Amino acid sequence: MRFAAPLPLASGARLADYALVYETYGTLNAARSNAVLVCHALNASHHVAGTHAGQPKSEGWWDNLIGPGKPLDTDRFFVIGVNNPGSCFGSTGPMHVDPATGRPYGADFPVVTVEDWVDAQARLLDALGIDRLAAVIGGSLGGMQALSWAMRHPARLAHCLAIATAPNLSAQNIAFNEVARRAITTDPEFHGGHYYAHATVPRRGLRVARMLGHITYLSDDAMDAKFGRAYVDGAPAYSTQRIEFEIESYLRYQGDKFSEYFDANTYLLITRALDYFDPARAHGGDLAAAFAAATAKFQLVSFTTDWRFSPARSREIVKALVDAKRDVSYAEIAAPHGHDAFLLDDARYHALLRARFGQIAKEVSA
């Protein structure tokens, strides 16, 4: 969907002449009341479910949750996946041409925030003729977008489902992002973010960034269970540079794969959007005040072994919602997989979402 009107951004800049890529699943009902918006996190896109024709391995990133008969049932809901501006998966981003210069944006792509994304998504809904969503759902950074929807466009959603998220990043979260960014920006192939013009890619930096990210997505226990201290050759080879442990092999593989398809400028933009998100800031640190205008019914979910966005962070949100006298349910799921649990097919987690969407479907058809 192409947008001619510039998008005003939190930074004061404007994004001109931009496009958002989106996918829809299921059928919008006559009342236009059964739409559910799915917000994506760092390494994801509009392609939330299903496969592309002739590409059986192209499963959407939340395919275990979304589809016919699944917890978010596309036989009952009209599901919308939308790729955010600044991404490298189709929507206008750093690799696209800046109409002001005729050259790729690169490092000059305007800094975007969670709030900017939510506003861009709201414009997409305008264009689709959808006034009000049955629900907005997202995990991690996607959960921040769901929360932001409830604060910025309260009349436009009935339910807000925010999974494995946080009211803002901790200093440690920001620190991990900054290490990843420094790995990228100090890669000589980065060229200050204008590597497209040099026909290079800062792959070394992207690899290190992704390896580090992966550690924070998995729980310590899950890593021990999956890799432990296993040596790739069964015993030490006494080398500082070759791969000795299975965990090293896994991380290097993940880093290599990521560096082949992800854009470095997008990585910087998305980690910054994470850093900046802090809706309480405009209210003197009072998160309950930030939710004062919200009218949605909230479902929060966290996972016990998630140390990136721990249950304590979800409880902060729940407490603020309770203080603000909002309608909120909260589930803390015992799951071993760390932050990644929100993407996995955990029976209790999916049963919870199935029940919740079952209720929402009844409200929609009522």
Next chain:
Amino acid sequence: MRFAAPLPLASGARLADYALVYETYGTLNAARSNAVLVCHALNASHHVAGTHAGQPKSEGWWDNLIGPGKPLDTDRFFVIGVNNPGSCFGSTGPMHVDPATGRPYGADFPVVTVEDWVDAQARLLDALGIDRLAAVIGGSLGGMQALSWAMRHPARLAHCLAIATAPNLSAQNIAFNEVARRAITTDPEFHGGHYYAHATVPRRGLRVARMLGHITYLSDDAMDAKFGRAYVDGAPAYSTQRIEFEIESYLRYQGDKFSEYFDANTYLLITRALDYFDPARAHGGDLAAAFAAATAKFQLVSFTTDWRFSPARSREIVKALVDAKRDVSYAEIAAPHGHDAFLLDDARYHALLRARFGQIAKEVSA
């Protein structure tokens, strides 16, 4: 101290014609029974206490613990700090000339293990005419050396004090080390570890490695207390590359400082020594069996907010020692500072060590 006889290493290689730098504090008594060996961790050296003449800022890394009247009282003990082979602080390391080639070792410096270091330290004691130590003490990687002393040279120490350590690295610990190593080895200035010959230093990689290390030394809470989400300019400037948050400024400063003085090959060697340490491995994973020959009295200490080497890891060691029917005391200190707590002047921690060394001093003089 120069050693003519080659040191046989766990890898099967030998370190020929090497030197160890050491410092001593206090006076060795007539019975040669009051010596305490202090083992250093990643970023430290033989310079454990005091200042160098005319350099008031050259305080040893454990100066708050070691000195006249301090918990490890140099009026009563003869304290020895020794720099391990492979280090960049004076003992034979990658920057030194390989006698076999006449060129700096660089990446060809033999891989060294905790056990190799302990054996090198034992040779230093031989040369100093010290048969038996009153105690060996170390924190983190230094604690691993203390444990290894008790296993490899049981007759040569009366007390083993192992602080904030672990019986081996978890998969997550290894993963963090590997990310740091990849940041270094993929820096174009690394030249496969032979950067001395290219007159370069892989500073970018060292910076990223150190920034990452720092995150794991501090607790999440300590970071939030010290930096929180404070912006360097009070508000977002909306930039992906400049410093926005105080925590970023701190980490970049730490990374810059470290890259000025630390050697990249040493970083690889020391993180590998951490990875390899696993005394239970030779006993089919049975840590109690690894302690079967130990006769020292053990003092273990951990800190509640240390997530790098958590209290649970110290408890594994304590359990193995109890199973092996060894003499062990264990203190879990409530301290907010994470892994770094072992270097800090915490009142309860220092009171504990003061009491322990007081007992040891009585045994020595009895």
